[in-house]
Amino acid sequence: MKRFALIGAAGYIAPRHMRAIKDTGNELVLAYDINDSVGIIDSLSPQSEFFTEFERFIERGWQLKREKSAALDYVSVCSPNYLHHAHIAAGLRLDSDVICEKPLVPTPEVLDELALVERETGRRVYNILQLRHHQAILDLKDKVVRLARDGKYDVELTYITSRGKWYMESWKGDPRKSYGVATNIGVHFFDMLHFIFGKLQRNVVHFSDACKAAGYLEYENARVRWFLSIDALDLPDSVKGKKPTYRSITVDGVEMEFSEGFTDLHTVSYQEILAGRGYGIEDARHCVETVSVIRSAAPVVPRNDEGHPLLESLA
Template sequence: MRRFALTGLAGYIAPRHLKAIKEVGGSLVAALDPATSVGIVDSYFPEAAFFTEPELFEAYLEDLAVRGQGVEYLSVAAPNYLHLPHIRMAFRLGADAISEKPLVLWPEEVENLKAWEERTGRRVYTILQLRVHPSLVALRERLLKEEGPFEVLLTYVTGRGAWYLKTWKAEEAKSGGLATNIGIHFFDLLTWFFGEAERVEVHARTPTVNAGYLELKRARVRWFLSIDPSFVPEPWRSQGKRTYRSIAIDGEEVEFSEGFTDLHTEVYRKTLAGEGFGLAEAREAIRVAAEVRTLPLKDPTPEVRHPFLR
């Protein structure tokens, strides 16, 4: 049985990690969160030790390691700005890290982690779940057989309530802003499909909407990202849906709003099998997201403007 610890137990995404650890046959030894609304753990690992202070959490795991009972993996589901120090904690404990995305906020932090991997012999993996979504895997396989460049229209609306703007997720220094906290999903998808970004334009950047234009090695992409559910088009909105994810490639639309239930578990399975997504896979999307949140805004010309920009 693989032994895990987890940071960020009270967070939104923690239940998916708990479920994944359970379903791959793992055991949760200990968990960390400054908040104590963590009763969800009883549904998975009621015997897990729990800490609200990172120093006590790390000391407990160090003591277990000395006795030959240390953890093999530290799963990191804490707020984004804590990913880097928690991954480094995993390395100090002699464990590999499995971190939520964004793995880190800045490209130079990827290079820092690469140096830490070389220094410690440990590895860091990340949850790039769109890369195991069956319909997207099939689409990529098809695209690789075709010549580009492709014309792409990507729309990614994932509705969030008023609470979102009151949390660390809306603080750019802690989350990386909308482009990183949520946009990292589709920046990874696009660069996985079409290669590195050679041109980046930003046309809108507010707390609830980001939009812009990318030229990748094999595609030209107009993209739109929002957490405002009013952008969900009909008939989805009339059905009570608050999420709309669509990618149109040369006019052919691929709608992928469904099929996300078990993707964390599949990424965990791949990671434990030695096929996880590491620094090399995470690097380009982190670079693009960092540019999107720092580049000056540019007025879009009609040919590069996303139609949702009003």
């Protein structure tokens, strides 16, 4: 049984990590968040210690480190994006491996800094890249590898996940903390595209504001038009009033269904990490580079057929 600590216990994604820790037969012994709305701990790990001050959390981690049988094996990081770097480094320096939510960090330069802390501590950082474990994604990757055709696939990615007014009032609506909508809701999709279609060759942004972004990506094996949004008005008519989220990927005009099967992917990710098959810093580098370019790129007018169809609604 491995001993876990969790940073960001009151966040949206934290219960999935708590469940993954429990379902893999391990123990959450220490948790931290500046907010105290963490009653979910009672149903998953009622014996866990909890702190609302980071200094007390870290001190407790150091105390546990003194006794080998009590020391932390892993620290899971579910905190706001802009704190990932500091919290990962703190976990490594507790002599623990670290499992962190996406996006791992904002830029390749910060990845290099984390790699340095890995070498200093002899510990590892793992990123939750859950779509790499989705069966529909694995099947498509297998198809692309098997067919090895000459031309590139034409891909259209659309992800609309409705968010209320609270979003812009939270850290997620502050680009200094979330790094913007393309990074916050899109980084794992960009990782998925790289995972399936190979290295990125071209990255163009067509639209970007606080609520949505769109652009064009060209990979070794695919030409991708993408659109990401947190605006419910962008939902297709067939979905409005029925579901708050719309995910769609079409490959050569054929839609690939992957709306289902997301629930247990964090548990699968933990199983893989615990078995020594987790995704580390270099696995995350490609998608970190992709979103870093998207954040800094000036939007341009689409050329030829590179614009996503939903761009017309933004004119």
